[in-house]
Amino acid sequence: MREMAGSPGTWSGLSLRVGQLLFAAASVCAxxxxxxxxxxxxxxxxxxxxxxxxxxxxGLACLDCYALRFxxxxxxxxxxxLFVVGDWVIAIxxxxxxxxxxxxxxxxxxxxxxxxxxxxxxxxxxxCAFLSWAFSATSALVMFWLLASL
Amino acid sequence: MREMAGSPGTWSGLSLRVGQLLFAAASVCAxxxxxxxxxxxxxxxxxxxxxxxxxxxxGLACLDCYALRFxxxxxxxxxxxLFVVGDWVIAIxxxxxxxxxxxxxxxxxxxxxxxxxxxxxxxxxxxCAFLSWAFSATSALVMFWLLASL
Numbered sequence: 001m002r003e004m005a006g007s008p009g010t011w012s013g014l015s016l017r018v019g020q021l022l023f024a025a026a027s028v029c030a031x032x033x034x035x036x037x038x039x040x041x042x043x044x045x046x047x048x049x050x051x052x053x054x055x056x057x058x059g060l061a062c063l064d065c066y067a068l069r070f071x072x073x074x075x076x077x078x079x080x081x082l083f084v085v086g087d088w089v090i091a092i093x094x095x096x097x098x099x100x101x102x103x104x105x106x107x108x109x110x111x112x113x114x115x116x117x118x119x120x121x122x123x124x125x126x127x128c129a130f131l132s133w134a135f136s137a138t139s140a141l142v143m144f145w146l147l148a149s150l
Numbered sequence: 151m152r153e154m155a156g157s158p159g160t161w162s163g164l165s166l167r168v169g170q171l172l173f174a175a176a177s178v179c180a181x182x183x184x185x186x187x188x189x190x191x192x193x194x195x196x197x198x199x200x201x202x203x204x205x206x207x208x209g210l211a212c213l214d215c216y217a218l219r220f221x222x223x224x225x226x227x228x229x230x231x232l233f234v235v236g237d238w239v240i241a242i243x244x245x246x247x248x249x250x251x252x253x254x255x256x257x258x259x260x261x262x263x264x265x266x267x268x269x270x271x272x273x274x275x276x277x278c279a280f281l282s283w284a285f286s287a288t289s290a291l292v293m294f295w296l297l298a299s300l
Contacts, residue, residue, distance in 0.1 A: 041260055041261055095245070099249035100249045102253075103252075104257055106192060107190060111191055
């Protein structure tokens with residue numbers, strides 16, 4: 001079971017966490033660098049959700065590094081339950097934030113077409129949020145599978 | 151297993167399907183009755199997604215009625231796999247459509263505050279879409295559980 005790709009305390013699990021962290025941080029930076037983002041609730045929620053995603057992934061990446069360095073096993077039922085609940089909650093929040101930001105980006109880009117709006121930054125932020133969610137959903141599915149097969 | 155709430159071919163399963171169908175139809179009607187909805191991609195996507203949800207739920211409600219009338223068992227592995235895949239795809243599409251519509255509704259209602267926009271109708275449509283998604287997610291989880299415990 002320890003060899004399953006993406007399980008906690010392995011190099012593949014660590015790379016999933018680093019992917020989530022990098023794309024979530026890129027999404028936060030792209031949104032925060034767009035002028036006037038604070039006037040739109042969807043992008044404020046995107047920043048909050050991606051910040052939470054980045055913090056959670058950073059914590060679990062540190063835990064993976066610790067497990068790899070000291071060869072610890074992270075497959076206990078209590079730890080896996082914690083990872084499953086956390087990953088599913090974070091993945092659902094990230095998906096909701098990405099979809100609402102995508103709705104607003106499509107509105108700005110295709111329906112309103114106002115050249116003053118910084119659509120490029122918002123598009124980049126939304127794309128990074130979806131990529132971060134894809135890594136997060138992979139982690140959540142792997143954790144659920146591991147917990148179910150305990 | 152047949153007694154599990156929400157499983158196919160039972161009264162509880164049928165009531166879940168009827169709930170999905172009613173709220174999806176209410177969402178489509180509320181969106182279609184809002185003036186100028188076709189100018190917004192998010193609401194066109196909401197109508198498409200809720201239409202698909204209503205068709206799927208209507209089909210499965212008819213199947214549930216048939217199974218209840220003729221006392222058929224719908225718990226074969228092939229049928230359950232079909233229900234799981236269909237329910238999960240439809241539930242994810244519904245959630246994405248509801249979130250993107252909610253992002254646009256919040257933008258209209260709190261950020262832009264244009265009194266000419268029919269926000270009430272759009273809010274009602276989004277609320278119905280979320281309720282339909284909640285029933286759909288319940289069905290998807292029950293089907294997944296039934297397939298896993300076969």
